[in-house]
Amino acid sequence: MLKLFQDSGHRAFLLADRLANAIFGTKWNPFYYLGTMAFFFFYIVLISGIYIYIFYDTSVVDAYTSVEYMTHKQWYLAGVMRSLHRYASDAMVTTMVLHLLRGFFSNRYRGARWYSWTTGIPMLVMVFAIGITGYWLVWDKLGQFVAVRTSEWIDWLPIIAEPTARNFLTNTSITDLFFRLLVVTHLGLPLMLLGLMLLHVTRLNYARINPPAGLAIGSTLALLVLSLVKPAVSHEAADLSTLPTQLNLDWFYLFIYPLMDQWSMGAVWALVGGGALLLALIPWMPPKRREPVAVVYPDDCSGCNLCVVDCPYEAIRLEKRTAATASGRYAHLPIAEVEESKCVSCGICTGSCPSSTPFRHSDEVSTGIDMPHRNIRDLHAATREALAKLTGPTKVLVYGCDHGVEMSKVMQSEVAMISLPCTGALPPSFIVYALRNGADGVFLTGCRSGDCFHRLGNDWVDMRIEHKRKPYLKRSVPHERVKRYWAAATDHKQLIDEIESFCQSLRDLPPATVKAKAEAQDATTSRETRG
Amino acid sequence: MQILRYLGQALWYLLFIAFIGYFSTSPAYTFMEPGQAMIKLAFNHSGKLKKPCREFTKEELAAKPQQMRIKFDCPRERSPVYVVLEIDGKRVFEKTISPSGLSKDMPSPLYERIPLKAGKYQLHLGMRDHVDTKGYDYEFNGPITLAPSQILVIGFDPDRKEFTFQ
Numbered sequence: 254m255l256k257l258f259q260d261s262g263h264r265a266f267l268l269a270d271r272l273a274n275a276i277f278g279t280k281w282n283p284f285y286y287l288g289t290m291a292f293f294f295f296y297i298v299l300i301s302g303i304y305i306y307i308f309y310d311t312s313v314v315d316a317y318t319s320v321e322y323m324t325h326k327q328w329y330l331a332g333v334m335r336s337l338h339r340y341a342s343d344a345m346v347t348t349m350v351l352h353l354l355r356g357f358f359s360n361r362y363r364g365a366r367w368y369s370w371t372t373g374i375p376m377l378v379m380v381f382a383i384g385i386t387g388y389w390l391v392w393d394k395l396g397q398f399v400a401v402r403t404s405e406w407i408d409w410l411p412i413i414a415e416p417t418a419r420n421f422l423t424n425t426s427i428t429d430l431f432f433r434l435l436v437v438t439h440l441g442l443p444l445m446l447l448g449l450m451l452l453h454v455t456r457l458n459y460a461r462i463n464p465p466a467g468l469a470i471g472s473t474l475a476l477l478v479l480s481l482v483k484p485a486v487s488h489e490a491a492d493l494s495t496l497p498t499q500l501n502l503d504w505f506y507l508f509i510y511p512l513m514d515q516w517s518m519g520a521v522w523a524l525v526g527g528g529a530l531l532l533a534l535i536p537w538m539p540p541k542r543r544e545p546v547a548v549v550y551p552d553d554c555s556g557c558n559l560c561v562v563d564c565p566y567e568a569i570r571l572e573k574r575t576a577a578t579a580s581g582r583y584a585h586l587p588i589a590e591v592e593e594s595k596c597v598s599c600g601i602c603t604g605s606c607p608s609s610t611p612f613r614h615s616d617e618v619s620t621g622i623d624m625p626h627r628n629i630r631d632l633h634a635a636t637r638e639a640l641a642k643l644t645g646p647t648k649v650l651v652y653g654c655d656h657g658v659e660m661s662k663v664m665q666s667e668v669a670m671i672s673l674p675c676t677g678a679l680p681p682s683f684i685v686y687a688l689r690n691g692a693d694g695v696f697l698t699g700c701r702s703g704d705c706f707h708r709l710g711n712d713w714v715d716m717r718i719e720h721k722r723k724p725y726l727k728r729s730v731p732h733e734r735v736k737r738y739w740a741a742a743t744d745h746k747q748l749i750d751e752i753e754s755f756c757q758s759l760r761d762l763p764p765a766t767v768k769a770k771a772e773a774q775d776a777t778t779s780r781e782t783r784g
Numbered sequence: 785m786q787i788l789r790y791l792g793q794a795l796w797y798l799l800f801i802a803f804i805g806y807f808s809t810s811p812a813y814t815f816m817e818p819g820q821a822m823i824k825l826a827f828n829h830s831g832k833l834k835k836p837c838r839e840f841t842k843e844e845l846a847a848k849p850q851q852m853r854i855k856f857d858c859p860r861e862r863s864p865v866y867v868v869l870e871i872d873g874k875r876v877f878e879k880t881i882s883p884s885g886l887s888k889d890m891p892s893p894l895y896e897r898i899p900l901k902a903g904k905y906q907l908h909l910g911m912r913d914h915v916d917t918k919g920y921d922y923e924f925n926g927p928i929t930l931a932p933s934q935i936l937v938i939g940f941d942p943d944r945k946e947f948t949f950q
């Protein structure tokens with residue numbers, strides 16, 4: 254049931270991604286930058302907030318008039334800033350919720366990822382609290398409504414002896430002190446939120462907290478246009494002796510208030526409290542599968558740091574060797590150490606390890622860092638087996654990942670397929686190995702570009718092949734024999750077409766010369782793959 | 785092709801701001817119809833002490849250590865407060881409110897919203913703040929007029945021992 258729900262949600266995102274990729278390209282697809290955009294909108298909220306605070310009067314009597322001044326007298330700057338403040342907040346909540354949904358549907362919250370997920374929950378609560386106090390501050394009819402209903406909601410809890418709603422009985426019962434406390438809350442919470450946001454991404458290597466320039470400019474311009482076309486305005490001034498009647502609610506932040514009228518206060522507490530608790534517990538709910546984490550092999554780890562910089566979850570660091578690990582030819586060098594609680598078992602470290610070479614006898618294939626349950630010897634054996642199976646006129650070996658197209662869906666007579674936990678776990682030397690041992694071409698696939706399940710796997714593969722990141726694919730490998738097509742689980746038709754066209758292009762190449770050339774240059778370029 | 789992409793992006797941003805712009809204020813929500821009014825019954829009233837002070841008996845005093853021999857035993861617990869509101873002869877609110885505090889020695893808090901249509905009403909309010917009282921300790925009977933959207937706050941002034949209307 255849950256799986257079906259998740260799968261449908263995931264498919265919906267993949268469909269939306271396809272459209273966005275067609276419009277923006279994978280580098281700018283806004284759906285790939287949902288958390289990032291939440292960061293960006295937060296910056297806009299902060300900057301515009303600081304500006305409008307200069308004009309804001311923190312007393313009950315003058316708060317409303319000071320906001321009116323901004324909107325009507327200085328509409329061209331303070332008014333625009335006020336509108337930007339409101340709309341960027343709405344955009345932030347939208348992108349944040351989509352970011353949460355995307356993480357949930359694509360199953361990126363279990364295991365070591367619990368940390369980002371769990372720190373996200375208080376952030377979610379805080380974002381709503383900040384938005385709600387913001388509407389309160391305007392002290393118009395909407396602010397009055399929010400103030401009274403919030404306090405009535407809080408008073409429902411049996412812990413509070415003196416009803417806080419009594420602060421809002423008459424226009425004289427609300428004090429400046431109380432109002433200033435609210436202002437401090439509205440200013441203090443964002444600072445705490447900022448701290449949490451930074452904490453939220455601390456366990457992610459190369460976390461994308463700044464969007465590509467194009468997206469940043471586009472979104473800012475869009476919000477500016479909205480601010481000019483539909484400036485944020487207030488309701489009438491608050492008056493505690495009369496009821497708010499019709500309200501233009503900001504549904505992004507205030508949707509729970511109509512629920513308070515429809516349901517009981519207790520039911521709304523159950524929804525909010527229960528919802529937050531349920532969300533917080535999600536990473537620990539079944540099905541629980543924690544795969545074994547990466548293991549370092551001291552004799553083959555040269556302390557080159559490549560796995561450290563490639564690990565998407567900052568799970569590896571370099572340490573001094575201890576007596577137990579100071580053996581082999583690298584005994585004098587530092588050694589990689591895996592922090593178990595952070596490892597997501599993606600195997601990208603094996604792909605980045607220059608010691609991961611298949612050019613040895615099967616029993617001797619080894620690497621500096623490896624996944625115990627799907628190790629490099631298994632990959633070596635699978636590659637050999639797959640190569641042996643290739644009997645068609647063109648022989649193509651496809652390396653894919655467990656999160657892209659299911660390999661059985663692209664079965665063809667001319668291709669053999671191997672699935673890895675992440676395509677980033679493929680050491681580039683395996684491409685050379687396959688080409689030397691019978692393959693006419695190597696085809697690499699995995700999650701769509703920009704949407705790697707393990708965040709960075711397909712980026713690293715691209716860069717290794719394009720000689721932008723170590724370990725490089727040997728320059729001698731003819732680029733027309735290696736093809737990449739990043740495809741989501743739903744893209745099997747496109748993938749089949751791409752593989753077919755790759756086979757076709759290989760048929761047009763003279764086979765022998767290429768392998769000979771590759772071999773001839775091997776010796777001269779082997780140094781490049783070493784850190 | 786590139787121009788199509790730019791058009792697509794422009795359309796995307798347009799939809800984005802249409803979505804944000806619309807839901808930031810719409811659809812409008814009617815919290816209360818314009819012809820609606822509301823009574824808020826809200827005060828913190830301390831019930832009388834549940835039991836009066838009494839003098840300790842000689843035996844009781846003798847059983848106490850020297851420094852604790854005070855003359856009177858004054859239990860701090862207060863009576864719950866009972867409040868009734870009738871409008872045009874119909875009982876719309878009735879509640880017994882326990883005193884707050886761990887020893888039940890603090891005021892009984894009351895905050896109740898009673899929505900009504902705007903108009904003229906005959907009000908009867910009664911409050912009893914001691915368990916032994918028969919009938920009411922404090923009472924109000926009289927007409928009130930509620931204007932559209934008006935919030936009438938009914939409180940209690942403990943010094944003048946009467947209900948207040950704001």
Ligand code: HEM
Nearest residue numbers: 288289291292349353356361369370373374376377460461
């Ligand atoms: C203020 C709101 C939020 C902001 C600004 C934010 C921002 C970010 C950013 C920038 C990343 C890194 C993305 C990357 O580089 O791969 C991230 C990752 C993540 N966020 Fe958030 N986030 C927010 C709220 C949430 C919430 C509410 C949740 C869920 C409850 C959540 C769950 C996650 C998870 C699980 C990851 C890790 C994804 C992965 O490992 O692939 N975030 N967030």
